[in-house]
Amino acid sequence: MYTGAGKMLQISDNESGYDPELFCIPKHYVEDLERVFIPHGLIMDRTERMARDITKEMGGAHIVVLCVLKGGYKFFADLLDYIKALNRNQDESLPMTIDFIRLKSYCNDQTVEEVKVIGGDDLCTLAGKNVLIVEDIVETGRTMKKLLTLLENYKPQMVKVASLLLKRTPRSSGYRPDFVGFEIPDKFVVGYALDYNEYFRDLNHICVISEKGRQKYKV
Structure with a gap:
């Protein structure tokens, strides 16, 4: 791993991760994981640094933090905890309110052609506001572009995107968030609220799912 451009941790394509037996894994997932890819402690440390960067760049004005459900809820909660800690311990603070939206773009481990936006009926309150979208x-x-296009209709003053993960994939449209925790290879990962058909959200580490796990939880 190394720190690349754009203040993110880039995980190389040949990164093999760690043996799950070296970590605390829920027993019901022991046979479903290939490797631990990003341990929970590293996620938390990187999230704390992202909170500092976001506070520095967006501080000075009230922001609306928009959580993309369901996968973003854990990163969202931990990121806000770190921002709130900074608010308590610094001379300047970042006033926040929160809102939620849900997007659906996966079936099994494949993206689907149509991205479904669920919720957003009250997004008119974002008019003239500074918005931070928090995504897993x-x-x-494509999913984020659809959401940004949707938000344009409500005329916010500014929109920034913080994503815990950015995947290097030939399917990429070229879009890059404003704040990124980790840039990862083209692997399907689960854990830390990222799911595979709603499973693995209760796993603290970010892991690569095994073929046995894919078949076990396939719909």
Whole structure:
């Protein structure tokens, strides 16, 4: 791993991860994981640094933090905890309110052609506001582009995107978020609220799912 351009941790294509037996894994997932890819402690440390970067860049004005459900909820909660800690311990603070939207673009481990936007009926309150979208992972970028296009209709003053993960994939549209935790290879990862058909959200680490796990939870 190394720190690349854009203040993110880039994980190389040949990164093999770690043996799950070296970590605390829920027993019901032990046989479903190939490798631990990003341990929970590293996620938390990187999230804390992202909170500092976001506060520095967006501080000075009230922001609306928009969580993309369901996968973004854990990153969202931890990121806000770190921002709130900074607010308590610094001379300047970042006033925040929160809102939620849900997008659906996966079936099994494949993106679907149509991205479904669920919710957003009250997004008119974003007019004239500074908005921070918090997402778990950006892969092709199509889902985020759809959300950004949707938000344009409500005329916010500014919109920034913070994503825990950015996937390097030939399917990418070229879109890159403003704040990124980790740039990862083209692997399907689960854990830390990222799911495979709603499973693995209760796993602390970000892991690569095994073929046995794919078949076990396939719909």
